[in-house]
Amino acid sequence: MKAHKLTASAPIHQNLTYPEHKSASSELLITAQTSFELLITAQITIRPLISQSSQLWCSIELGVFWVGVEIGSDLSLLNFKFLEANIRSELQSAQFQVPGLGSRSRVSMRMMQSFPEEALEHALSFIDSHVDRNSVSLVCKTWYETDRWCRRRLFIGNCYAVSPPIVTRRFRDIRSLTIKGKPHFADYNLVPQGWGAHALPWIAAMGEAYPALEELRLKRMVVSDEALELIGKCFRNFRVLVLCCCDGFSTDGLASIAANCRTLRVLELIESEVDDVRGNWISHFPDSFTSLESLNISCLESDLPFAALERLMERCPNLKSLRVNRSVPLEKLAILVEKSPRLTDLGTGLFMTDSRPELYMRLAGAFSRCNELKSLSGLWDVAPSYLPTLYSVCPRLTSLNLSYAPIQSPDLVKLLSYCKNLQRLWVLDYIEDRGLAALASSCKDLQELRVFPSEPYDHEPNIALTEQGLVSVAVGCPKLQSVLYFCRRMSNQALVTIATSRPTLTRFRLCIIEPLCPDYITQGPLDEGFGAIVEHCKDLKRLSMSGFITDRVFQHIGANGKKLEMLSLAFAGNSDVGLHYVLSGCKNLKKLEIRDCPFGDRALLFNASKLERMRSLWMSSCRVSYEGCQVLGEKMPRLNVEVIHEKGLPESRSEQCLVERLYVYRTVAGPRSDAPEFVWTMKDSPSMRCSPKEQLLP
């Protein structure tokens, strides 16, 4: 904290009139003799209390700020406190404390009208979290306006919840935009091609309204080459492009980014599908381009022209994160690592070749000089004999992704024994129970574990990985928070052990590969086990369940899942009662995705208003009827009730007509205008039912 300058003005006004200042509250400690005006040029520390998590103190420099002080107040500290949003519609009072002037005291006053906007703006600029910013904008009109004016970072969790014109009308100047498109189950091919989530309309609108946009992060959106070209044309100071689980573009689009975005710092393609057309897109980065800090092209399938990559690296001294694709062979990797020992994040290519001692030595030497490497991934097709070249970086690693590496358990255990500081591990089930037990004893800082199946479509288990592996890690790793685990058997006993050992879990996603798989010991449902998870893990935000579970588990979830934000269900439950427990009980539920469960109209309609407090609901292969969807659409005008029915919409409103897929989300933008022919938005009245051709433009 900077030292403050404080000057008290000399004149003492006997008749202070501050029309907006009512008498101070009873919190005053009166020590001064007379009332006076105090010219404050001090710094004020501001502690926003918008959310529990923002324990943020920030200080702002005030120009001239007149504070009315009642008789007898001792101004020792000046402290402005934001009030809880949603409780007061107008800021009514604030407490002021001036640092260093003496013993503590407080002055209360009304200062809404006199608080300079610049001060509020400055204070708000320290509030980053979008949840908090949204709360800030709800406090009162002034705060809403200030937020409109000065918000720079925007997060849109569902691109159809709002529209580009609505955004550009509200916010004056956005520099960083994050948008999510398709529902999560699109990852598993449950959303048909052509469903939507097009990035182009957004980029076009942003291009006109926010030419100073610097960052764009898109997830599960369809991004065309045209959209990428537009980025290069519209945004002079573009710095960050992250495309996660996107598709629709080719390397031509990447070439235009490379050629036109002269100030680009971050280019990350995460698990996106990129059409590879001939042409050396990397060489489109001009020779004068030197600003790259992070490059992730691990999902590209074709060969990378290595020379161009090498030259790019050579002229970008700030490159800290580099993830290449499979095509980069081990000997080329050695060159890359030698040239950039300052990397903090490396994604290798193929980690296999025949035995070549001089390459081995070179690689080992290069890695030993990587003193800042914290994160390692890639590692496709690993030759175990080359693993020891990594041993020197292992102790510093906090994140390790071995989930594409078919390395057997003994080699994995050896490697992991060096990774004492590991916080995140993604691995294949080749690690086996014994490997996970070893992990639990050597990696005490582990926070996140993901175990993927090596043979997901085999009926016979071919790996000695059972529920025991997960139990060892849950018991042995005190900081474990996030789990994604694929296995072939589970028991209530194991789940209870996990729950009681590790109540700190915030994300628990369990996939028992065989649907409807019961507790392998009792042959009964896994209700008790999952119930224990929600009961003990009080901060659980995300849960995915599998195996044989009945409505009883949903009773537990509704009763205990108070912080639950996302729930994924498959082949679970008996009846609508299950769905009702979840919708009525989970106060913080934002996303609910369900497939192949016997949930129908009743719970949905009964809890219709809940759906407006959630981001979205996905139901596929359930028992929701077409009529039920229509009723929901009629009842709830601020929801888009989208029925996805590839066989064509039934004419009759019969209850027997079940919809294939249903996607319901709250929106202020009305039914979308870009819905394809197999998506039907249920609206106000049957005649208003929006077929794709009839849907209104926003």
Added chain:
Amino acid sequence: MEASKKELMHEDTELRLGLPGTDVPQKQVKTVCPTRKRGFLDIKEESTSGSIDQDAAAPPAKEQVVGWPPIRSYRKNCYEANKNPEELEEGGSGIYMKVSMDGAPYLRKVDLRLYKGYKELLKALQDMFKFKLGSGHVPTYEDKDGDWMLIGDVPWEMFFTSCKRLRIMKGSDVNGLRQAA
């Protein structure tokens, strides 16, 4: 109209999949849960047999349930790239052979490309399955012709190209093999 209603009824049954507490006869529930050797997919095929709905006909050998298990397409593509044991590509996927051992509950897979010869392969197998050569265990393999051979009988290159899968046999089985040869 009637036909499409029937279609939906069939879909109805498909949806049920023997979930407890529904109209489906209890026996379906029993078959799904305890005898997990039969895949969920087998049950699904049964329940759709006799359906006139064209869409339910002849699903492909793997992946009959769309989107299950929940693995991202991206990751699935990487599995596919790894899968083909016949393929020998420069810098491409390995040659993964299934290895089973009599008495062991789990199969393993080895990538033959990692080994220069029999010595290394046998050492790896012994590490993997925790056995010692000569203590009644004999490594064998099935070749392209479907014949079971002793590992080591033919030159490495011939083995490398003709091997389809490996099996570590025990005791009496081995004698039978030797006699047959």
